[in-house]
Amino acid sequence: MDILDGVAAILLIEDDPLLRRGLQLALGRHGHDVRTAGAGEEGLRELRADLPDLVVLDLMLPGVDGIEVCRRIRATSEVPVIMLTARGDDFDVVGGLAAGADDYVVKPAQPTVLDARIRAVLRRAAGTADGVRVHGDLRIDTTALTVSLRGGPVALTPTELRLLLTLSRAPGRVFSRQQLLEEVWEHDYLGDSRLVDNCVQRLRAKIEASAANPEYVRTVRGFGYRFGPV
Amino acid sequence: MRRLGLRARLVVAFVLVTVLGAAAAAWSSAGSASAALVTATQARLCESIAGQVGAVAPQLTYPPDQEALDRLRAAVGPDTLVTYRGLRSGTDNGLATGALRAAVRNGDRLVTQRVTAGDRPWLLVGTPVMITAPDGTRTASGIEVYAVRDLTAVEAQIDDLTRSAATTAALALPLALLLALLAAGSVLRPVRTLRDTARRLAAGDLDARSPPRGADELAELTATVNEMAESVQASMAAMRRMQADARRFAADVSHELRTPLSTLTAVVEVLAATTDGMAPDARESAQLAITETHRLVRLVEDLMEVSRFDAGTAHLRVEEVDVAGAVRDCLRARGWLDRVELVAADGVESRVVLRADRRRLDVMVANLVGNALRHGAPPVRVHVRADPAWVWLEVTDGGPGLPEHVLPHVFDRFYKADAARTRTPGSGLGLAIALENARLHGGDVTAGNTGAGGGARFVLRLPREGV
16 A cells, blocks of 8 residues: 555445445545445454455444444454544544544535545654654654563554654643544544543553553643653 | 401401490490399388388378487488478488479379489489378378488499400400401402412423312302413413424434435535536536525524524533634634734723633624625624623624614524515524523623614624633
């Protein structure tokens, strides 16, 4: 896969056959290689058979619902997940983000918007390398894009990694949620700050000794987040 | 004058009736007892005088001399005057009137008269002394006996009776008051219950009922009120059900439309990218399909937003928002920056921060500005004003303004000011959604016209601290 050329292997899990085909056609025109699945179990099988670069997941699925599918994907893989949700369905959005989704797009989704989100997520896996940053027990290799804690590797999703890279680029600097949404998620001014909060929580669960008393990713009440200083 | 309450009126009437009745009864019994007492005393005195006179009279010689008169007077007792023609024994205290004397002189019986002298009641008794001949005929001897008896003791007894009657009546007063209060309470309790029920009904608690007790007029009234409440409740329930059905239908329709619209949205983009190679009529058709799909999407999104407000499932996600920044972002995202002037009123601090739902604020601004751009004329301006409690966003345009008859309806759903111009690019829900969003924030939107130029003016007012 060459991200800069914009050809990504995408797994689309959507139960409505016409919408599935429509999105496949539209994303195909944006240069993606789209495989499809009509139900959660089928999607998980496809995922195991051949790991895609990204999953587009409808939350309203018959059988195993989208949130559960997302949870099962996260149990085995750091592959980015973009959810398709209904506007106003806050319950779905919150559930999906808690289950580990990277981003969401509200239906009816314009393929251009969905494509922009897909590319933004995939770009997170590439970055400007500036060597190895060591903060306490945490070692961030910005070239190899790997993170290790006390010598052991930490598996981060591209979004979690990009968030950590962004914050640790300037230890001590406070980033507002809007700034992080624009830098990490490449969202416009109406970005959903719950994306940031959820991602911070998942990141803390992976690198902090105590999520309640974080050492690396700290909350600045009323403003946002800051890295360290450690 | 303020009218007395039902309770007070009942109590006053009851007490008056009871006390008057008790007083009348006591008074009349005291009266008849006094009369009987006076009559008995009088009879006793008369009898005693007649007896005394009768005992002495046969022993008198006729014509009597002074000594005989003195004897008779002594027999009758003190305060007695005995006369015979020119002779008299005893003192004339002047109480015996001429009428009494005439009655004694010309009659043959004992006569009495009651008088008051020196603030004391007196009984005057006058009797002629009769001579009974051996053949049984009685003739007047010419001797007249006048006696005066003090009636003070009797009067005092009568006064006692009257006093006790008054006391009885007075004693009845507190008792009557107590009974009246109890009676009024028992009469008024159902009235009060009914009043409370009516008040709860008026306040919207349609479950309020009062249990009817007994079979009187109040019980009938209570039953009638209950029936009324029942039927109002039934109609309200039916109306709510119909409204809920209608809302659910709108929500369901919108929801069902979402999937095909998603498909259409996905494929019209493919279509749009391939119109270049089409024949002109096919290209125009494709472009119409694309435009209308986008319109349909907007309409369904607005419908779903409205149905969320109706269902009460619209939620705020409040965060701190810089108002001017949010307005600028909104205008920039829609490419309106060069068509709309953003003005901050003098004296407003450079950064007005508001606790609001960022997305909903964006929708409100977009809908109000979009409305001004579509229906008004340039210049379209957005003024930001603030005080410590509120933020005002005022959207004005330079058009002809809103006609009077349109003003009350501008926030109505699908309201079209100009019936001929039904195909506007908006969904017809924009202003209604702006208003619902403002209310969700604890604010409002008002519509009017600017004074001078006459353009339309919409004012969005939001509380700075959020809800």
